[in-house]
Amino acid sequence: MWKYLLKRFLLMFPTLLGVAVLIFFLMRVVPGDVVEIRMSGDRGAVSEEILQQERVRFGLDRPVWEQFLTWLWGAVRLDFGTSMWTGAPIGEEIKLRFALSMQVAIMATLVAVLLAIPLGVISALKQDTWVDYVVRVFSIAGLATPSFWLGIVFILLLLIVFKWLPPMVYTPFWVDPWQNFLQLIWPALAVGYRYSAVATRMTRSAMLEVLREDYIRTARAKGLIEKLVLSRHALKNAMLPVLAVVALEFAFLLGGLVVTEQVFNLNGLGLLFVQAVAQRDYTLIQALVLIVSGFFIVVNFAVDILYAWLDPRIRFR
């Protein structure tokens, strides 16, 4: 198993390097220039002299390969430089947004898991009964409903029915847990519902498959009570594909909630990402892509470890 884990761990580095190379050069190919966009402002015109002055300040006048190597050397030392838009250190730009996005991702995952696993299991156990049909309709509706749309519905309902709107400024959990909850529960519910739909369907189909396995029949034949058959033998094995889905969705949520963040005015990584792309803030985009892909890779690695723990076939390979 250690060899398996070591191999997975070492694979993380070439993947990150590939991402770094790709995003660096991709951004240079896309039309538009951070200096020009920033300097144009609302006025719409700026002299070439000022533009050149700024390009020199950001090192954009140097050869691309030199810019890349400088940036890569910084990234290796976890120094991502400063934002070309604000001039602030990248860490400062990302810190608060990362905390917010991570909290929304965790809350949405909790909502999804708390809904998906019981519903998926019940749906599988009560296959083709009205209970199953209700759960299936609920989950298909979740798949068909974009989370941002659900977010808009939440906001309109809160505004029209309760004449109330969730707070628009992020308050960290440790500062005021209640304000924090009031702001983040709505996006967590909106995102968590769609997320739970994916996981519910996966849980249901995995459970149905596992329940037909020989070892389940054996467990029942040896007189094990149904509760233990389900929890110890069926659910644990059915969780393997569910775990992969939940983990990937969780990693996606970190930087992928762009529209939902706009709807709820959440100061998260998704919105920062879009702003950075619109502003062609190269250093910020590069750092964000590396961080989000690094997060994806770490989550994948964690799933690999969990797989090894859950599935003895991997453990003893």
Added chain:
Amino acid sequence: MRRYAGLLTLILAVALAAPPARAQEKPRYGGELIFAVPSQPPSYDAHQEETFGVIHPVAPHYNTLLRVEPFDRTGTKPVGDLAESWTIAKDGLTYTFKIRRGVKFHDGSDMTSRDIKASYDKIIFPPPGLKSSRRTTYQAVEAVEAPDPYTVRFRLKWPESSFLLNLASPWNFIYKADILAKDMRWYERNVMGTGPFTFVEYVKGSHWVGKKNPNYWDKGKPYLDGYRALFISSSSAQVAAVRGERAHIQFRGFTPADRDSLKQALGDKITVQESPWDCVLMVAMNHTRKPFDDKRVRRALTLALDRYEASKNLSRIAIVRDVAGIQVPGTPWATPPAELEKLAGYSRDIGKSRAEAKRLLREAGVPDGFAFTFKNRGIPQPYEPIGIWLIDQWRQIGLNVKQEIVEASAYHPMLKRGDFEVAMDFACGFIVEPDLDLGRFVTSSDANYGKHQDKVIDELYQKQARAVDAEERRKYLRALEKRLLDEEVHVMYTLQWNRIIPHSSKVKGWTITPAHYLNNMLDTVWLSE
């Protein structure tokens, strides 16, 4: 000399006149004004930035030498801010300002003429490598001097009619000389001014907070205990914030639909202020591409537009309204409607105009159904509705126009490269002033995207800029307008933007102006409950 004396008298009268008496309620002290800001400050140094995302949250921390009178709806009357009074030499080449005494920076130190000189030196004569966005608008300045702690003198190379108003620029925050002497970039990441509010915190992407300056020099002000700027990029979230009473106001502007929905939902709790906006979408025609090098073709394009009908219809769905010439309607240099109607494309007889347009196209050898590409900016308001309207209008004179939407970030490089036949161009001003608004039409301007070369325009621009007699200046402006929009049709104006601010009725003491960069010091603003 007599004409300078006349100008001097006029300016002094404006400067010394008390603000007009306003029948209004007695201001109430206390409360925190919460406002939404659709953009975020790249840095905090207004001398080098271009976005209102800096002005809206940061301006309350600073004073400027002059400011635009906060209750003047035209946004064109300069009054003293840190300057108590001023005089202008008869030759129009020396402006001398007496500075208020007892003004303190937020760190408790005294503000003197040295600070004003250092700030203006940074703006007008920045050291190498330091950006100053509006430096070119002060080309007439030869030197800024501080002969004593409470006098500042500007010496000009030539008289400039816009100079005084340009000193009321909301971008020209007065910084502390000692700080600038140590680090010219300090103000990019820090705040320390003399303004009515002191800095509390800025959480990136989230909010900016200021609190009342208890030692503010203008005794009795500000009325608010503080303010909180919420950065909200989505327009629907901004509307929701006002509707849900999470924000009192957003100072840039909303769409007509947003205004109507807020008014419908909140009734009297919402007050709407509207003004012509010093922003306009223009059509740039590339003079280096055929057939747009032919002024008959350009004239035909402007003759096709029924601006008056568009004003009625588009103002319901887009942030545009007035039919205007080169200056914002209702401001001192605006074109009188009767004169405007004489310009090509501004006649009320659209049938006649379009017949003339078709004749000109035939004469220029442009066949019926001639196709060209119109490049528009990928921003919904008001680019999309105006773009669709233009295409429809041009189709009515037999032109076949394909619209190409250029992503907002790639739009300016496209204009600068001249990579277009016909394209949407835009301009927004911070004060309605011909020098500031029309400089873009001079041949050598960086914003001359159509690449026209016109010495007559260049001369008229210079003459109007240096004319100190108002009538003389008006004459040059009308001539410039006729040349630009009628005789040569180097560009064409569409409709003047319309600024719509629906805000909580609790907000008092704030008056809309044509520029969303003005009136953001918040010293006069108060909350009724």
